[in-house]
Each structure stands twice: as C-alpha cells, then as structure tokens.
Amino acid sequence: MVTHRRISRTQFLGYLKKLEQEAPVPELKLHQAARQFGLMIDDLLDGAERQHVKRNLVTYTGIAPGVIDQWRAAVDVEHASSRIDQAALGNSHNARVSGVMLTVRSRRQFGWSATTP
Known part of the structure; x- marks a missing residue:
C-alpha cells in the first residue's frame, strides 16, 4: 500500500478555490484531502459534472457555492497545538x-x- 503525504490546510483551501473557479484540480488529492479532513466528498460533488482534462486533473462544474463555503469554513479553522x-x-x-x-x-x-x- 502506498502511503500518501498529508495535504496541508492551505493546499486544500487552494483546491476549494479552484473548484469555485471551475479550474482543473488533481482528483486523487482532492479525495484524499476530503478524507483527511473528515469531509464527505459525495456532499461536495452531488450534482456536479466531471470532465477529465489530463492525467489526474479534472474539472467539476455545477458545484453549489454554498457547499464550498461550508467546506471552507470547516477547514479554515486553525487547530491550536x-x-x-x-x-x-x-x-x-x-x-x-x-x-x-x-x-x-x-x-x-x-x-x-x-x-x-
């Protein structure tokens, strides 16, 4: 089994910004980050249309902006260590x-x- 590097909070926020702009995002890393931060990817991509760009890059159109805002709010909180x-x-x-x-x-x-x- 391949171990993946953790996706940073700022990197995940960048993915959300790209989704908002309907820009290509790395699909596998998006799914990994959603799992890592305890978010359900199906909630985000419900009703969205997926279009393959190249390799692992895809664009999603039709994502509800409210869902992206909810995810951003959930991830944007810095955890105190x-x-x-x-x-x-x-x-x-x-x-x-x-x-x-x-x-x-x-x-x-x-x-x-x-x-x-």
Missing part, C-alpha cells in the same frame, strides 16, 4: 517547540538512552 514557550524556560530566540521535540532534544543533549531510568 500544544506549544511550550521556551523563552520562559531559558532557551534563546523565544523558541516555541512542542513538548515532544523538547524531549527528543533533551535526550540527545544529555545522552539518555531508552534503557536509562
């Missing part, structure tokens, strides 16, 4: 890294191994 303010802990440049990266960096810096308690 837990970050640690490293400047408060004494690290330079007001670095903001996740707790996982802090753990990985600490283990490398201090030479901890998986067997060390």
Whole structure:
C-alpha cells in the first residue's frame, strides 16, 4: 500500500478555490484531502459534472457555492497545538517547540538512552 503525504490546510483551501473557479484540480488529492479532513466528498460533488482534462486533473462544474463555503469554513479553522514557550524556560530566540521535540532534544543533549531510568 502506498502511503500518501498529508495535504496541508492551505493546499486544500487552494483546491476549494479552484473548484469555485471551475479550474482543473488533481482528483486523487482532492479525495484524499476530503478524507483527511473528515469531509464527505459525495456532499461536495452531488450534482456536479466531471470532465477529465489530463492525467489526474479534472474539472467539476455545477458545484453549489454554498457547499464550498461550508467546506471552507470547516477547514479554515486553525487547530491550536500544544506549544511550550521556551523563552520562559531559558532557551534563546523565544523558541516555541512542542513538548515532544523538547524531549527528543533533551535526550540527545544529555545522552539518555531508552534503557536509562
């Protein structure tokens, strides 16, 4: 099974803009992004007419603008991730890294191994 790279939020918003303009979009990536963001592709393409352009590029005509707006609103919300303010802990440049990266960096810096308690 081939693993696909994640589609970024901004890339998916670009696909929605192209759908709105009835410009060609990569069909497989559009379907992958819809699954990734938990959206039903059938809701978007209901009543739309598909036209093959070349390779995996297709154009869809007749998509309801309201559905595209709903999808944009659902995807446009940036999800907050837990970050640690490293400047408060004494690290330079007001670095903001996740707790996982802090753990990985600490283990490398201090030479901890998986067997060390």
